[in-house]
Amino acid sequence: MFSSGGGVRLGRIGGVPIRIASSWFVIAAIITFLYAGPVSRYTGPGTAAYLGAFCFALLLALSVLAHEAAHAIAARRFGLTVEEIVVDLWGGHTSLGVPRSPLQAGVVSVVAPLSNIAIAGVMLLLRLAVEPTSLAGFLLDAVLVANLLVGVFNLLPGLPLDGGRVLEALVWAVTGDRDRGTEIAGWGGRAVVVVAAFGVLGVPLLRGNSPDLVSVVWIVILGAMLWRAAGEAVTVARARRRLRGLDLTSVVVGVLAVPASATVAQWRHSISRKLVTTKDQTEPVGIMVAPDGRPVAVVDARAAAAVPAAAAAHTPLSAAATRLAEGAVARRGTPVLAMAEQLSRAGGPGIVVADADASGAPVPVGWVSGVALARALRHRGRTSSA
DSSP, X not given: OBOTTSXXXXXXXXXXXXXXXXXXXXXXXXXXXXXXXXXXXXXXSSHHHHHHHHHHHXXXXXXXXXXXXXXXXXHHHTTOOEEEEEEETTEEEEEEOOOSSHHHHHHHHHHHHHHHHHHHHHHHHHHTTSOTTSHHHHHHHXXXXXXXXXXXXXXXXXXXXXXXXXXXXXXXXXXXXXXXXXXXXXHHHHHHHHHHHIIIIIHHHHTTOOOOHHHHHHHHHHHHHHHHHHHHHHHHHHHXXXXXXXXXXXXXXXXXXXXXXXXXXXXHHHHHXXXXXXXXXXXXXEEEEOTTXXXXXXXXXXXXXXXXXXXXXXXXXXXXXXXXXXXXXXXXXXXXXXXXXXXXXXXSSEEEEEEEOTTSOEEEEEEEEHHHXXXXXXXXXXXXXX
C-alpha cells in the first residue's frame, strides 16, 4: 500500500505504477479548507461542507491523474519506457524515456493538456443533467473550470509546460536541432512568466485596483518555479550544443590496466616499464580490472606515490584507488554528448573508454576525467562565444 518513494501506491495504468506522493495531502488539505466555505452554501456548515470540499480535491487529483496517464499511454504507444506516474503537491509528473523524434515528443506532450480540455467538455455535458443550484452542479462547474485552465495554460509555448515541449518538437522538426528547440522553448517559458505576471499584477494596477492577494501569492510561487525551470532548459541546451562540437581526443588520456589484486610496488613497476617501452613521459591513468577484465577502479596517482617504498610491496593498490561507479564505462565511439551525460549520471572522478574483446568484455583503452571534460567545455564555451 505505501510506496518506498513516499506516499501511497494506488495501482497501475497499462502496467505503469501510480503513486500519490505525501505532499499531495498538503494541497488536498489546503483545497478542503479553502472550498469548505463555498460548499457550505449547499450543505450547511460543519462536517458535510468539509467532506464536499475534499471531494473536490479528489476530483482534481483524478484530473491530474488523467493528464499524466495521457502522457504515459502515448509514450508507451511509441515504445518509450514509463517508470511511474506521481500525483503530488504541484500537480503531478510522469517519469518516462527520452523521445527519439520530434513526432514522439510532440504527441506525448500535447495529448495531456488536450485530455484536460476533453474532461472539461465532459463536465459541461454532465452539468446540463444536474440541478444548477445543487452541490453536484457546483462541483462539476469547479472541475470544469479547473481542467479548462490547466489544459489551456499547459498549451502555452514555453518550457516546462507541455506547450513548451510541443514548441521544442516543432523547432526540432524544422531545424533538425533539438537543443535549439529546447533553448527557444526555454525563452518561451520565461516569456510566459512575464505575461502571466503582467496579467495578475500589471492589469489591475493600470485599472487603479489592487491585485488579489491570493493571485499574487500564486503567481510569485508558480512564476518562480517556471522561471527557474525555463532558465535551466536554456542552460542545458547551450551546454549540450557546446559538447556536441567537442573533440573527444582532447579529453581522453591513455590508460594502463592492472589487476585488482596488484600492490603499489607492482603498479610502480608496470608504470616504469610502460614509460620505457613507449618513451613517453606522460604517465597513463591506472585502471584496475577484475579477473574477468571488467574495469572496477581508477588509481589515484598521488595517493600511490605517497606510499613509502618500504611499504609499497605490502600495500594493495586498491588502497590508493577510487572505485568506479556503476555506468562509468563507455564504449569507444560513444558521442561526446552521450559520454558527458553518462558521466553525469554515474558520478565519480571520470569515465573509462573501453573496447570489447572477443568475448564482448570491456577492455580499457582511455580515460575521461570529469575535470578535463569540464575544462574543455569551458574552453569550448569561450571560443563559441568569441
